[in-house]
Amino acid sequence: MRYQNLLHEFLDNAPVLDSSLCKRAPLLSVSQLESILPNFKRKNGYLKLEAALRYVRDGAASPFEAQAAILFGFSCYKGGAGFSNFSLNRRIILSRRAKHMLQKNYVVADLLFEPNDGGVPVIVECQSKLIHDNKASYLAYADRALALETMGYHVVLLTYATMSSLKAWHSVVEHIRKKLNYSKPRQPQDFELRELDLRRNVLIDWKTLGF
Structure with missing residues (x-):
């Protein structure tokens, strides 16, 4: 008991x-x-x-972020991209220049990837449809991305549509790997099947879970 x-x-x-x-x-x-x-x-x-x-992993603030973390973080043998050195919703203290740009002291990165030597840190921002439909929110995110770029971060704006498209997803993954100076992890021969199986179970409407 x-x-x-x-x-x-x-x-x-x-x-x-x-x-x-x-x-x-x-x-x-x-x-x-x-x-x-x-x-x-x-x-x-x-x-x-x-x-x-x-x-x-701790820290996901939405199903979108949780889904992205699974697809990025699961090993290739589980059908994922094989990233391991990243965290969710990490607070980033802004530089003086970035503070002036955003009128705030810090921002919270949806997913922050740590680089290898010779690479740059990458922030992935999960962009909801609401942000794209709202001009003020979209412009605020653009300013935020620019401020972070001045601090040496590379910012990737990830939409659900991009994550859902296998071809687009592969492009994003390879782009991030290059920025981080990561080598491509070894993949099993049946990786494509494992990847499709993972995506079939992850890219669903999470509101239906348990029903």
């Missing part, structure tokens, strides 16, 4: 959730899941949960 009590304790202390999937605070953090995992060691599903935790 100890593992059940631990799980109930975490859930009881979780914040009240908004009805919108995009605004829900996480019930548990990765570190919390890792801390309670040993209590499930003799239970069915333990090995699957342990394996899944290797691919879980």
Whole structure:
């Protein structure tokens, strides 16, 4: 019963959730899941949960960001792009010049990729349809991208349409690899099938999950 009590304790202390999937605070953090995992060691599903935790990341603020993180972060053997050195919703303190441009002290990057020697850090901004339909929001993002470029970041604006197109997605992945000075990871012979299977399970309407 100890593992059940631990799980109930975490859930009881979780914040009240908004009805919108995009605004829900996480019930548990990765570190919390890792801390309670040993209590499930003799239970069915333990090995699957342990394996899944290797691919879980804190910080996604929307289903779009979570989907992008999965496609970027899963290994090639899981059908992903094989990136590992990135974080979600990282706060970036602005330089004096960038502060003047944006009239703020910091911004939060949707996905921030750390480069190898000789590369440049890459920020991927997940662009929703709402931003494209709203001229003021779109211009604000353009100013933000320019300010970050003055600080040495390379900014990639990723739309859901681009992520959904396999050809466009491959172009984005290769572009980011070059900017980061990453070599292309080794891929299994059946990578194309693995990639299609991952995308079929990830690029869905997440509001339907569990129903």
